[in-house]
Amino acid sequence: MNFTEKILVLDFGSQYTQLIARRVREQKVYSEILPYNVSIDRIKEFAPKGIILSGGPSSVYDKSAPLPDKEIFNLGIPILGICYGMQLMSHMLGGKVAKSAKREYGRAELRIDDDSDILKGIKKRSAVSGQRSEEEKLVTVVWMSHGDKIVKQPKGFTPIAHTNNSPVAAMADKSRKFYALQFHPEVAHTENGTKILRNFVFNVCKCKPKWTMQSFIETTTKDIKEKVGKYRVVCAISGGVDSAVTAVLINRAIGKQLTCIFVDNGVLREGEALKVENMLKKHFRMNMICVDASKRFLKKLKGVTDPEKKRKIIGNEFIHIFQEEAKKIKGAEYLAQGTLYPDVIESTSFKGPSAIIKSHHNVGGLLKDMKLKLVEPLRELFKDEVRVLGRELGMPDEIISRHPFPGPGLAIRIIDEVTQQRADILRKADAIVLEEIKNAGLYNEIWQAFAVLLPIKTVGVMGDERTYENVIAVRAVKSVDGMTADWARLPYDVLGIISNRIINEVKGINRVVFDISSKPPSTIEWE
Ligand code: XMP
Numbered sequence: 001m002n003f004t005e006k007i008l009v010l011d012f013g014s015q016y017t018q019l020i021a022r023r024v025r026e027q028k029v030y031s032e033i034l035p036y037n038v039s040i041d042r043i044k045e046f047a048p049k050g051i052i053l054s055g056g057p058s059s060v061y062d063k064s065a066p067l068p069d070k071e072i073f074n075l076g077i078p079i080l081g082i083c084y085g086m087q088l089m090s091h092m093l094g095g096k097v098a099k100s101a102k103r104e105y106g107r108a109e110l111r112i113d114d115d116s117d118i119l120k121g122i123k124k125r126s127a128v129s130g131q132r133s134e135e136e137k138l139v140t141v142v143w144m145s146h147g148d149k150i151v152k153q154p155k156g157f158t159p160i161a162h163t164n165n166s167p168v169a170a171m172a173d174k175s176r177k178f179y180a181l182q183f184h185p186e187v188a189h190t191e192n193g194t195k196i197l198r199n200f201v202f203n204v205c206k207c208k209p210k211w212t213m214q215s216f217i218e219t220t221t222k223d224i225k226e227k228v229g230k231y232r233v234v235c236a237i238s239g240g241v242d243s244a245v246t247a248v249l250i251n252r253a254i255g256k257q258l259t260c261i262f263v264d265n266g267v268l269r270e271g272e273a274l275k276v277e278n279m280l281k282k283h284f285r286m287n288m289i290c291v292d293a294s295k296r297f298l299k300k301l302k303g304v305t306d307p308e309k310k311r312k313i314i315g316n317e318f319i320h321i322f323q324e325e326a327k328k329i330k331g332a333e334y335l336a337q338g339t340l341y342p343d344v345i346e347s348t349s350f351k352g353p354s355a356i357i358k359s360h361h362n363v364g365g366l367l368k369d370m371k372l373k374l375v376e377p378l379r380e381l382f383k384d385e386v387r388v389l390g391r392e393l394g395m396p397d398e399i400i401s402r403h404p405f406p407g408p409g410l411a412i413r414i415i416d417e418v419t420q421q422r423a424d425i426l427r428k429a430d431a432i433v434l435e436e437i438k439n440a441g442l443y444n445e446i447w448q449a450f451a452v453l454l455p456i457k458t459v460g461v462m463g464d465e466r467t468y469e470n471v472i473a474v475r476a477v478k479s480v481d482g483m484t485a486d487w488a489r490l491p492y493d494v495l496g497i498i499s500n501r502i503i504n505e506v507k508g509i510n511r512v513v514f515d516i517s518s519k520p521p522s523t524i525e526w527e
Helices: 019-027 038-044 070-076 084-090 193-204 212-227 241-257 272-283 296-303 308-328 341-348 385-393 409-413 418-439 492-505
Strands: 006-011 028-037 050-053 079-082 096-112 138-152 158-162 170-173 178-181 233-236 258-264 288-292 332-336 372-376 448-462 465-478 508-514
Touching: 006 038, 019 028, 019 193, 028 038, 038 070, 050 084, 050 193, 050 341, 070 418, 079 084, 084 096, 084 138, 084 178, 096 409, 158 296, 170 409, 178 193, 212 241, 212 385, 233 241, 233 308, 241 258, 241 272, 241 332, 241 385, 258 272, 258 308, 272 288, 288 308, 296 308, 296 418, 332 465, 409 418, 418 448, 418 465, 418 492, 448 508, 465 492
Parallel strands: 006 028, 006 050, 050 079, 079 178, 233 258, 233 332, 258 288, 332 372, 465 508
Antiparallel strands: 096 138, 096 158, 158 170, 170 178, 448 465
16 A cells, blocks of 8 residues: 555554554554564565554563564664563563563553653543652553563663553653553553554654545555556455445446446345345446346255355355356456455464454355456455445445345355245345334444244234244344344334234244344354
8 A cells, every 4th residue: 555654563463453553543544564573674665654563462581472573673763662562672672571570450550750752641630549749649541461561671761651560661762762651552441542642653753644535545546457457357246345345446446347246146135136236236337247046046055954054055156156257257357355454464463364264255265266366455444444435435324334244144044944935034024123123223233133034833823813833033233343242132112013013024924032142152143
């Protein structure tokens, strides 16, 4: 990415590394994360205006302690070390780090000894714990998480803040513009954390706030044009946010050189195919191929009840159909994918591919025999930035803020075998759940809401007749990232309307239940 105002974050394995980059970007300054052991040449090529060394789980005295190239301290670029980043600065620049007698974890009161620079403008408040002088009672609350501490700062550094447990909780070498913090300014619990990061980015590194979505669109469309040249790009559209935004952005850059392929696998939500088609084809005037392959998918799914088998069948069939269609497009050289920044970091960071990477990438495995090169214009963005980008590109909110939907679709919400009839029943019930949650104004507070069709028949009574029909389970969860989730406390009235409508309007259902399990130990999907 061709920005001049950039901050580089070197990753030493902290759970907060991504947060540091996000906080910097929130200040409209572009920030990227690279593994701690990236070469000095790569750093020079990236040309940051400042470097932040993240925290990490290691101790600098561990045999395998991750350390950066020492040359970073000779680049003449400001450096901010956070937690482990501070300790390694101390260790590598001649200070002394030792085990704390007491691990310091959580809230701590920071007493500022020099607020002339990076700690400038911090609002202080009265200390809870008693200290003698009035001045000493003024503190700010910070978030700590460390077992080692600085016992002697390196030459050139002076301590600028302390806590009860850390005599050097922050230190500075103003002439070299090196700063180090024992606490985490990037987490929300650190009261003035944003202010401190702003001080580093703007006052120390002299960055200008130029990173906006508009500037991202301009630079990226230029990059795509240059990369793709006269060739064609194909893009698989799943109905989700990422692939739709990818397509709209590439369309902005190369227009008719892009062809989108949308495959209806027969287990999509109600009206989904039409919604996506209307937006991309009619609103954005894109080349779009819509393939109704529902019969083909349902045939393959016949008799299959195992959830993992369903996933594999749908994934493989999708790849086959996509390839068949893509091969028909003359001059196709590139495949567009909606890879996001967290996926990129997960696979390049020194920790290696993390366990949380999802195995269900819809177009994974395509490239081997198709030999398409990749275009991944979102690979520098976080999920919420993709939503901002989509809005900026004029995409309707209905597409941008929709709940996540699994690649295998309704197939993993039909417990037991998937049939056309069952898919139709579930589609109708699911549409009612979503409609009523939207009517109640709750859609945006919920991570995912949907219906599940259970393979159980129960007795009911309708009019004067006894019925013996299936059960629908309603699932609604709140979550931040889908990794953990709590069941959403939907109001009884809303649940009542959902239940009434499903039983009255969906033939084949005579009972509705509400799922009140959290993840863990349950999962969001039932299969
Ligand atoms: P679970 O059920 O594992 O789901 O708690 C976590 C999130 O992942 C989605 N999910 C999938 N997405 N293909 C996908 O594209 C899949 O096979 C799949 N399985 C689960 C799920 O909807 C939730 O958002």
